[in-house]
Amino acid sequence: MDLKTLTFVVVGLSFALYIGIAIWARAGTTKEFYVAGGGVHPIVNGMATGADWMSAASFISMAGLIAFLGYGGSVYLMGWTGGYVLLAVLLAPYLRKFGKFTVPEFIGDRYYSQTARIVAVICLIFISFTYVAGQMRGVGIVFSRFLEVEITTGLIIGMGLVFFYAVLGGMKGITYTQVAQYVVLIFAYTIPAVFISLQIAGTPLPQLGLGGSVGDISFLAKLNQVVTDLGFAAYTSGNKSMLDVFCITLALMAGTAGLPHVIVRFFTVPKVHDARMSAGWALVFIAILYTTAPAVGAMARYNLHATVNTAVASGGDVFAPEASIQGETRPEWMKRWEKTGLIKWEDKNGDGRIQYYNEKSKDEAFLAKVEAAGWKGNELGSDKKGKFDGTVDRDIMVLANPEIAGLPNWVIALIAAGGIAAALSTAAGLLLVISSAVSHDLMKGVFAKNISEKTELMAGRIAAAVAVLIAGYLGYNPPGFVAQVVAFAFGLACASLFPTIVLGIFSKTMNRGGAIAGMLTGLIFTLVYIVYFKRDVLLGMEKLPDSAWFMGISPEGIGVVGMILNFVVAYIVMKMTAPCPDHIQHLVEDIRYPRGAGAAQAH
Amino acid sequence: MSKPGNFDPKAYWQATLRLLMVTIAIWFVVSFGAGILFRDALDVVHLGGYPLGFWFAQQGSIFIFVGLIFWYAKRMDKIDREHDVHEE
Numbered sequence: 001m002d003l004k005t006l007t008f009v010v011v012g013l014s015f016a017l018y019i020g021i022a023i024w025a026r027a028g029t030t031k032e033f034y035v036a037g038g039g040v041h042p043i044v045n046g047m048a049t050g051a052d053w054m055s056a057a058s059f060i061s062m063a064g065l066i067a068f069l070g071y072g073g074s075v076y077l078m079g080w081t082g083g084y085v086l087l088a089v090l091l092a093p094y095l096r097k098f099g100k101f102t103v104p105e106f107i108g109d110r111y112y113s114q115t116a117r118i119v120a121v122i123c124l125i126f127i128s129f130t131y132v133a134g135q136m137r138g139v140g141i142v143f144s145r146f147l148e149v150e151i152t153t154g155l156i157i158g159m160g161l162v163f164f165y166a167v168l169g170g171m172k173g174i175t176y177t178q179v180a181q182y183v184v185l186i187f188a189y190t191i192p193a194v195f196i197s198l199q200i201a202g203t204p205l206p207q208l209g210l211g212g213s214v215g216d217i218s219f220l221a222k223l224n225q226v227v228t229d230l231g232f233a234a235y236t237s238g239n240k241s242m243l244d245v246f247c248i249t250l251a252l253m254a255g256t257a258g259l260p261h262v263i264v265r266f267f268t269v270p271k272v273h274d275a276r277m278s279a280g281w282a283l284v285f286i287a288i289l290y291t292t293a294p295a296v297g298a299m300a301r302y303n304l305h306a307t308v309n310t311a312v313a314s315g316g317d318v319f320a321p322e323a324s325i326q327g328e329t330r331p332e333w334m335k336r337w338e339k340t341g342l343i344k345w346e347d348k349n350g351d352g353r354i355q356y357y358n359e360k361s362k363d364e365a366f367l368a369k370v371e372a373a374g375w376k377g378n379e380l381g382s383d384k385k386g387k388f389d390g391t392v393d394r395d396i397m398v399l400a401n402p403e404i405a406g407l408p409n410w411v412i413a414l415i416a417a418g419g420i421a422a423a424l425s426t427a428a429g430l431l432l433v434i435s436s437a438v439s440h441d442l443m444k445g446v447f448a449k450n451i452s453e454k455t456e457l458m459a460g461r462i463a464a465a466v467a468v469l470i471a472g473y474l475g476y477n478p479p480g481f482v483a484q485v486v487a488f489a490f491g492l493a494c495a496s497l498f499p500t501i502v503l504g505i506f507s508k509t510m511n512r513g514g515a516i517a518g519m520l521t522g523l524i525f526t527l528v529y530i531v532y533f534k535r536d537v538l539l540g541m542e543k544l545p546d547s548a549w550f551m552g553i554s555p556e557g558i559g560v561v562g563m564i565l566n567f568v569v570a571y572i573v574m575k576m577t578a579p580c581p582d583h584i585q586h587l588v589e590d591i592r593y594p595r596g597a598g599a600a601q602a603h
Numbered sequence: 604m605s606k607p608g609n610f611d612p613k614a615y616w617q618a619t620l621r622l623l624m625v626t627i628a629i630w631f632v633v634s635f636g637a638g639i640l641f642r643d644a645l646d647v648v649h650l651g652g653y654p655l656g657f658w659f660a661q662q663g664s665i666f667i668f669v670g671l672i673f674w675y676a677k678r679m680d681k682i683d684r685e686h687d688v689h690e691e
Contacts, residue, residue, distance in 0.1 A: 066661075071642075074660035078634045081665045085630045088672045089623050093679075207662060211651035218652025236646070236657045245639055271690045276679060280672035287665050294661040592616060593688040 010413040022165030033170030034101040046281025051182035051425035056138025059422035064394030066297035070235035083256025088279035092266040096275035110504040135427035136475025146416035181421035188418025206295030231361035247557030255490025258498030272594035324353040333403035341383030342393035349376035356380035435464035495522035495562025513577035518570030526562035615686040
């Protein structure tokens with residue numbers, strides 16, 4: 001069977017599985033639609049959370065980002081896992097005890113204010129839509145690359161599938177399909193990693209392989225030597241300022257804990273104890289991918305260099321003319337992926353060979369060697385709208401990884417199914433929180449309080465359907481900046497929802513005025529800072545120099561400053577406005593004690 | 604919700620907050636401490652083929668986070684039982 005047919009079969013089988021589960025797990029009540037009936041086992045919920053959490057970006061892009069950033073990629077590894085510790089100790093158990101359906105509902109009840117609830121809905125919709133558009137785009141891209149269909153066709157198939165199980169099954173359908181999707185994506189991710197680790201470091205565990213050795217030196221030392229020989233920064237050193245690394249990591253952690261589609265997963269378990277355990281299980285399932293990713297990244301980087309320069313593996317002189325491989329005899333995978341534009345070879349010095357190195361190096365000795373070897377610029381990059389771009393697209397590090405390592409076709413087909421599973425599971429989780437914010441918070445909660453449960457369920461389904469259509473449109477016609485903005489969803493969550501929820505639990509006196517003022521300050525400050533410094537991608541204006549950043553903090557890390565402002569403003573406004581009423585203080589008291597969580601359903 | 608007679612809300616919350624502070628401190632030390640602030644100093648030491656600070660940043664912190672959450676959950680169960688607010 002050829003690769004394309006095999007890929008169709010594997011992806012088709014995974015789809016049949018999701019559809020089967022969706023039919024089996026239809027939602028009959030609003031409780032099933034919003035929180036899967038509230039009886040999900042903590043390990044099952046942990047696995048579903050893992051799939052919900054690990055998006056197209058985690059699966060397709062992260063290892064490639066790490067491959068090119070080296071130590072700098074650590075911000076994503078620590079940032080996207082450390083948030084679960086915050087969830088487990090600060091949020092999940094208390095929100096589970098509170099026992100309602102949505103995040104805005106908690107904020108509205110705790111701060112006895114419809115306004116607070118609506119502000120929370122605005123934050124939620126803003127965060128979730130930027131995030132979901134990237135997922136739908138991811139589905140389209142995987143389809144077009146592996147199955148060679150139009151992005152639009154891939155998008156429509158993906159939308160149809162999410163529509164089917166999110167609209168029909170609600171949280172219940174999503175939970176059980178996510179479990180299946182987790183299994184698909186984790187196998188797709190780890191199997192190639194195991195093979196590659198065996199090839200390079202001789203050990204099947206990628207986590208040990210990254211710390212293993214090649215010949216008589218450690219793999220990381222070898223990689224450092226290879227990349228510095230070619231003019232790049234050493235792999236294990238970073239180049240961002242320490243304060244910025246600190247802020248980005250913290251923004252990603254607090255942002256993770258403040259993302260509504262992650263928080264609601266903890267409403268689905270039966271008890272407070274289960275909410276704590278479930279956070280642990282979720283991180284176990286996430287850690288399997290997240291501790292594999294740095295090995296995948298580092299080894300793919302090594303393999304890429306070793307492929308185009310034979311002196312890398314043999315330890316010879318990388319500048320020797322015959323070390324660079326001939327363009328004509330370049331590997332098949334490179335030719336195949338050139339069609340997608342992710343990788344491109346441009347023979348700048350006309351010698352028919354591929355020279356891949358850092359042409360922007362400022363090292364005089366290195367540049368002299370480049371000059372002497374007759375290299376006229378880096379020749380390996382990607383295709384950006386028909387023009388040669390000097391950076392290889394980072395996504396290729398995962399997508400083409402099995403081919404670079406020469407693994408069998410079924411592994412390549414599995415990668416396609418895994419990428420689609422990662423994107424679909426996250427998209428479904430996001431669409432559900434958007435639809436419940438509309439049907440439960442805006443309609444049932446504020447604008448149409450008298451609707452029956454049946455009408456509310458129907459409203460939830462219609463809202464989910466409309467959200468799928470909007471997400472599909474954004475994926476088809478991305479406003480140019482979607483990919484860049486997904487990372488900023490974390491900054492916004494970190495500055496708006498996270499501090500407000502934490503204060504709602506740990507301060508009995510925080511009041512309505514403080515919470516609303518804090519949330520708005522955090523959201524607006526962070527949003528304005530991001531738009532101001534990303535005006536080149538967002539508004540098409542001239543780029544501002546990075547030296548203008550506030551204290552050297554990049555837009556990715558500014559959510560931390562937004563969070564601090566949120567806390568400070570909330571405190572000041574609280575002091576100036578009417579105190580928090582007694583019955584709310586009792587409510588806060590009540591959510592702190594686990595007993596009675598099962599019964600605390602005010603519906 | 605009916606509270607048991609010997610229940611001391613203040614003591615329970617104090618115990619919870621103490622555990623929370625310890626957990627957050629460990630969380631901070633293994634990631635921000637070992638992986639970022641003191642990375643250069645730790646990188647002098649090697650764990651297998653890993654410079655130690657790099658290991659904390661890309662592997663160790665994640666393993667410790669996992670263990671930390673289960674440890675926290677276990678300790679919270681104990682506190683819940685001691686103060687008789689555990690779930691039936």
